[in-house]
Amino acid sequence: MSQTQSREHVASWYSATANPSPARPALEGDVTCDVCVVGAGFTGISSALHLAERGVSVVVLEASRVGFGASGRNGGQIVNSYSRDMDVIEAKYGELTAQALGDMAFEGNRIIRERIERYAIDCDLRDGNLFAACNERQYEGLVEHKALWERYGHRELELLEGKALKREVNSDRYVGGLVDHSGGHLHPLNLVLGQAAAVESLGGRIFEQTPVVELRHGEPVVLKTPRGEVRAQRVVMAGNAYLQGVLPELEGKSMPCGTQIVTTEPLGEARARELLPNGMAVEDCNYLLDYYRLTADNRLLYGGGVNYGGDDPGDITKVIRPKLAKTFPGLADVKIDYAWSGTFLMTLNRLPQFGVLNGNVYYAQGYSGHGVTCTHLAGKLIAEVMHGQGERFDAFAGLPHLPFPGGRLLRVPLSALGAWYYATRDRLGV
Known part of the structure; x- marks a missing residue:
């Protein structure tokens, strides 16, 4: 390095x-x-x-x-598949490539669990993650998502609406969700x-x-x-x-990006279970998504947003607290004990x-x-x-390893512009 x-x-x-x-x-x-x-x-x-x-x-x-x-x-969520799913892969790169990658899309999850068991790794492994839809368009996408994954042999999925959804995530922010019972979360x-x-x-x-x-x-x-x-x-x-x-x-064919996470003070088991009754990890379906889960000591770990280029914001808590409060208004004034950034690498496709x-x-x-x-x-x-x-x-x-438009000089502002476009669509529900 x-x-x-x-x-x-x-x-x-x-x-x-x-x-x-x-x-x-x-x-x-x-x-x-x-x-x-x-x-x-x-x-x-x-x-x-x-x-x-x-x-x-x-x-x-x-x-x-x-x-x-x-x-x-990172957020510690065990999320199956890739950042682009098999329907996109098939449309762009053909059926054979999609089938090859689809056959491996759920294998990383199994490898993690096998490693934990074989080497007795203590890392707070818990089962279940949920994709949460903020509007009807996103929920329709989850219905299609379930059908797509089932076509590639993954059937541990459950669509939720109304009271059934509230039994997993006690927030008024969502209209529906898709549970992947094979997913989960851990201490990375x-x-x-x-x-x-x-x-x-x-x-x-x-x-x-x-x-x-x-x-x-x-x-x-x-x-x-x-x-x-x-x-x-x-x-x-x-x-x-x-x-x-x-x-x-x-x-020139990849770009560092930053994301931010906060962790609240310990909430106590009863308050924590009010938020996420069965302890599932959650991520929403927005282009600039939020993700969160409970820790082993009953804190809420909450992350979201992307800084293209990888720079850290001056005040991470100030960036993340409004997102947390929008999801769980009762935690608007909760004490934040930890706040940090991490850098991941994004590709154009x-x-x-x-x-x-x-x-x-x-x-x-x-x-x-x-x-x-x-x-x-x-x-x-x-x-x-x-x-x-x-x-x-x-x-x-x-x-293909595709170069970002504009090269290293313009990849950050052009990516930010694209993200603004898709975030606006999410806000409008279109």
């Missing part, structure tokens, strides 16, 4: 409640390995764990701490920390505070760090929004970017806000392709 300064986890509810994890040393000197993974978030750690389970010698380089980026700061930082420990239990090595300052292609690939060097037969670039300057050929450079440098990035499940799928696919089973990885790698 290009950052050279030492960095710790941001002050979030996640970092305040993280399971004990050792501070890993920075790389000193030269090492060799079969595979070097750059980035210790979900993509990198998932890749390292799948590879280590196959007996591969793995070294992970992290510029900050394990789970420093979006993997340790503890999930990635638990998987990092699993990597090390299998012989993998993780170095923190170790940015990559130069990558030299070849056989082996040489990765230079401030105080050392790694020589690897193959490399996985898994820094996502934090790889600026290391793979410049990809930078909102589909992830997989690929290989020079035959031995693999990458997976650009999950566009749907990274919790797809990152775990990516790690499995990278392990597969490195062992001669490339069909599933290639289904993603065959998707």
